[in-house]
Amino acid sequence: MIIYLIVLSFVSSSFILTKVEPDTPIELIGQMVERYEQEWYTHLTFDQKTTFYTAYGQIERVQWWYEALEAPGALAIHFDEKNSGNGILFNNGVQYGYANGQIIQEIPRVHDLLVLGFDIYKQAPLKSVEQLRSVGYDMSKMYTDKWQGKAVWVVGVDAPSDSLAQFWIEQERLLFVRSLKPGRAGTMQEVQFNKYEPIKGGWVAPQVIFNMNGQRMLYEEYFNIQVPVTLDLAIFNPATFLEASW
Numbered sequence: 528m529i530i531y532l533i534v535l536s537f538v539s540s541s542f543i544l545t546k547v548e549p550d551t552p553i554e555l556i557g558q559m560v561e562r563y564e565q566e567w568y569t570h571l572t573f574d575q576k577t578t579f580y581t582a583y584g585q586i587e588r589v590q591w592w593y594e595a596l597e598a599p600g601a602l603a604i605h606f607d608e609k610n611s612g613n614g615i616l617f618n619n620g621v622q623y624g625y626a627n628g629q630i631i632q633e634i635p636r637v638h639d640l641l642v643l644g645f646d647i648y649k650q651a652p653l654k655s656v657e658q659l660r661s662v663g664y665d666m667s668k669m670y671t672d673k674w675q676g677k678a679v680w681v682v683g684v685d686a687p688s689d690s691l692a693q694f695w696i697e698q699e700r701l702l703f704v705r706s707l708k709p710g711r712a713g714t715m716q717e718v719q720f721n722k723y724e725p726i727k728g729g730w731v732a733p734q735v736i737f738n739m740n741g742q743r744m745l746y747e748e749y750f751n752i753q754v755p756v757t758l759d760l761a762i763f764n765p766a767t768f769l770e771a772s773w
Contacts, residue, residue: 551667552668559652570598571598575593595762595763659682662692727754735747
């Protein structure tokens with residue numbers, strides 16, 4: 528029995544040490560799905576304190592957002608109050624904007640942060656690859672690096688770059704932690720998902736930072752994070768978004 532346990536321990540340790548690392552972005556995304564798809568939450572709600580900054584780094588204003596997510600593909604946000612007539616809805620590749628109780632915007636949009644932080648665990652890898660490619664990431668390239676002291680895979684480039692679109696996935700937990708994308712007028716936009724917390728089989732980053740050319744422009748903090756079993760479909764329906772609540 529002792530010999531059997533020693534052999535079993537050796538085999539298990541060898542398996543961990545020789546686990547296959549992904550060679551391509553689609554293999555990496557496949558591993559992310561395999562790790563979490565059976566347990567990662569479908570629904571999430573939270574209150575978000577949103578702090579806006581001036582170009583000089585000073586706080587410009589603070590606003591509360593109330594958010595509900597259904598992965599993959601849907602995110603509802605009400606500004607100021609849960610039942611306000613102002614907000615934004617992302618659903619099935621379309622962005623809807625609302626102001627003063629009226630819909631004022633309807634445009635195609637792939638929300639890459641929604642894909643990378645949430646949807647990627649709840650849909651086929653090829654769909655995530657296609658979505659991310661459509662918003663500028665080169666899904667044929669990746670390399671390894673470090674971020675905040677941890678090993679990461681960097682997708683979109685095959686060597687360090689401060690000018691090309693890329694997203695960073697922590698190797699240990701297979702979580703999205705950072706993205707860099709060229710913006711308007713030669714700017715570089717950085718997003719960080721920080722301080723991940725485990726929640727109902729998945730993870731959530733309650734601190735999200737948006738920088739432009741190294742200067743903080745937006746800071747998000749999540750509170751009252753909940754993982755409901757289900758949510759009213761009316762929340763994510765463009766026609767009933769304003770009247771729905773959670």
